[in-house]
Amino acid sequence: MSYNGLKVAFLHPRLEGGGAERVSLTTARLFSKWGIHSTFIGSKHNPNEFVLPEGFNAEIYCLPNQETFYTEDNKAALIDYLAEQNIRIAFACYMEGQFFEDWRKYSSCKLVYWNHSKPFWEMSYRLELGELQAKYSIKKWIEWNLLGYKGKTRNSEQYQRLKEEHLRDIHLFDKYIVLCPEYKAEIAKALSLTEEEKRKVISMTNTIEIEAAPNLNKRKEIVYVGRLSLAPKRFDRLLNVWREIQDKLPDWELKFYGAGPDEWIFHKLVRKYRLKRIHLCGYETDLKRIYNDAAIICMTSSFEGWPMVLVEAQSSGVVPISFDCCAGVESIIGASQCAGRLVKPFDLKAYADTLLELCQNDTLRHNLQQACLTKRLDYAPDINDDRWKKLFDELLISDNCHENSGK
Missing domain, CATH: 3.40.50.2000 (Glycogen Phosphorylase B;)
Incomplete structure (x- = not known):
C-alpha cells in the first residue's frame, strides 16, 4: 500500500523538548520518507526547545486555549482542524479519557494512543509524590500520615479503578502503543485481555537518529x-x-x-x-x-x-x-x-x-x-518499518471498509 499523501498528527499537551516529543520528531522524519505529512498539535509551543528540521514534511498547529490542552474550545478546534486538513490518523501522546471519548463522537479520524511511560505508572507516581510532599511540608505530612491520604492512595480500589480506565482506553482507541514487549505482557495479564484486545496493543521501540562518528575521547x-x-x-x-x-x-x-x-x-x-x-x-x-x-x-x-x-x-x-x-x-x-x-x-x-x-x-x-x-x-529509525506499515494498513483498510459500508 502506498502512503504518499497520507496525513497524520501527533498530539502533545505542550510542544517542548521532552523525550516523547523527540520520539515524535524522529518518527515523523521516517514518515516523511514515505510521503506522509505530519502535523504537531499542542496547546503551547516552545520554539526554543521544539524545532522542526528544515525540509521536513511537517508543520505545527497550536490550539486556541494555550493554558491547557483538554478544554471544550480546544476539542472543537481540534475536530474542525483534523476534518479540514483531512488528517486520517492521530497519535495521542498523553491521556485524558473523557476528552477523547467525546471527540470520537464527532471525528472519523483514527486514534492511536502512544503510552510513553510504564503501565500503571499513575499509582507509583501518586505514592511517591505523597511521600515526598510529606517530607518537605508539615501540612502535607499531616494530610499524608494523620488524615489518611496514604491509605487512600495505596488501597486496592484505587488500583482497580486505574485498571478499569486502562481497559476503557484500549476499547476507546483504534490502537494502543507500548514501549516494549514486557509492557504489553504486563497490561495483558493485569487486565485479562482477550485475544482481540491484545491485538490492539502494539509494542513499538522508540528510535533515534544514529550518530555516524561520535567522539569517544571523553572528559571525566x-x-x-x-x-x-x-x-x-x-x-x-x-x-x-x-x-x-x-x-x-x-x-x-x-x-x-x-x-x-x-x-x-x-x-x-x-x-x-x-x-x-x-x-x-x-x-x-x-x-x-x-x-x-x-x-x-x-x-x-x-x-x-x-x-x-x-x-x-x-x-x-x-x-x-x-x-x-x-x-x-x-x-x-x-x-x-x-x-x-x-x-x-x-x-x-x-x-x-x-x-x-x-x-x-x-x-x-x-x-x-x-x-x-x-x-x-x-x-535505528528503520527497525519499526514493518510494524508501522502493518499499523497503517490495518487502520486505513478498516477506515476504507467503514466508508464503503456507509455508501
Missing part, C-alpha cells in the same frame, strides 16, 4: 539529564551518592542538565551536603553537545517508561548507570548489563560503589562504551 564528566522534579526523577538520590564518593574522585565533575519545580531542593541539598565539583547547567537543547564530552550518564528515577536520555547517551558512547526500576531501563542496558550498569532499586550504597568502579576502571568503561555503540543499532 558524569551527567544527569532530566527534569528537576523529585517525583519520579529523584535527583536527590544522585546527590546522596555523590556525597559518598566525591572525595575519591578528585578529577571528576558532576553536571546536572535540566530545570524544574524542585530546583530549590537541589540547591538546598548541595549546600547541606557541602558538595564539590557539582554544576547545575540548566536546560540544554543540544544534547549531542552534552554527550560529546560526558563519560557516564546517571539515572536515579523511581520509574521510567523508555528513557530516551539513556538511548541517546549510548549512541554517543556515554555509559549509562540506572536503578533497575522498570522493564524499559532493563531492555536498554541489558539484563546482563552488557551496555551499562543496573543497580538494585533503590540501594544507594550499591549505586555509589558501581559508579565509583565505572569512574576508576578505565578498561571497564571503555569496554562498556564499545558495547553501547553496538547496542545503539537496536534503535
Whole structure:
C-alpha cells in the first residue's frame, strides 16, 4: 500500500523538548520518507526547545486555549482542524479519557494512543509524590500520615479503578502503543485481555537518529539529564551518592542538565551536603553537545517508561548507570548489563560503589562504551518499518471498509 499523501498528527499537551516529543520528531522524519505529512498539535509551543528540521514534511498547529490542552474550545478546534486538513490518523501522546471519548463522537479520524511511560505508572507516581510532599511540608505530612491520604492512595480500589480506565482506553482507541514487549505482557495479564484486545496493543521501540562518528575521547564528566522534579526523577538520590564518593574522585565533575519545580531542593541539598565539583547547567537543547564530552550518564528515577536520555547517551558512547526500576531501563542496558550498569532499586550504597568502579576502571568503561555503540543499532529509525506499515494498513483498510459500508 502506498502512503504518499497520507496525513497524520501527533498530539502533545505542550510542544517542548521532552523525550516523547523527540520520539515524535524522529518518527515523523521516517514518515516523511514515505510521503506522509505530519502535523504537531499542542496547546503551547516552545520554539526554543521544539524545532522542526528544515525540509521536513511537517508543520505545527497550536490550539486556541494555550493554558491547557483538554478544554471544550480546544476539542472543537481540534475536530474542525483534523476534518479540514483531512488528517486520517492521530497519535495521542498523553491521556485524558473523557476528552477523547467525546471527540470520537464527532471525528472519523483514527486514534492511536502512544503510552510513553510504564503501565500503571499513575499509582507509583501518586505514592511517591505523597511521600515526598510529606517530607518537605508539615501540612502535607499531616494530610499524608494523620488524615489518611496514604491509605487512600495505596488501597486496592484505587488500583482497580486505574485498571478499569486502562481497559476503557484500549476499547476507546483504534490502537494502543507500548514501549516494549514486557509492557504489553504486563497490561495483558493485569487486565485479562482477550485475544482481540491484545491485538490492539502494539509494542513499538522508540528510535533515534544514529550518530555516524561520535567522539569517544571523553572528559571525566558524569551527567544527569532530566527534569528537576523529585517525583519520579529523584535527583536527590544522585546527590546522596555523590556525597559518598566525591572525595575519591578528585578529577571528576558532576553536571546536572535540566530545570524544574524542585530546583530549590537541589540547591538546598548541595549546600547541606557541602558538595564539590557539582554544576547545575540548566536546560540544554543540544544534547549531542552534552554527550560529546560526558563519560557516564546517571539515572536515579523511581520509574521510567523508555528513557530516551539513556538511548541517546549510548549512541554517543556515554555509559549509562540506572536503578533497575522498570522493564524499559532493563531492555536498554541489558539484563546482563552488557551496555551499562543496573543497580538494585533503590540501594544507594550499591549505586555509589558501581559508579565509583565505572569512574576508576578505565578498561571497564571503555569496554562498556564499545558495547553501547553496538547496542545503539537496536534503535535505528528503520527497525519499526514493518510494524508501522502493518499499523497503517490495518487502520486505513478498516477506515476504507467503514466508508464503503456507509455508501
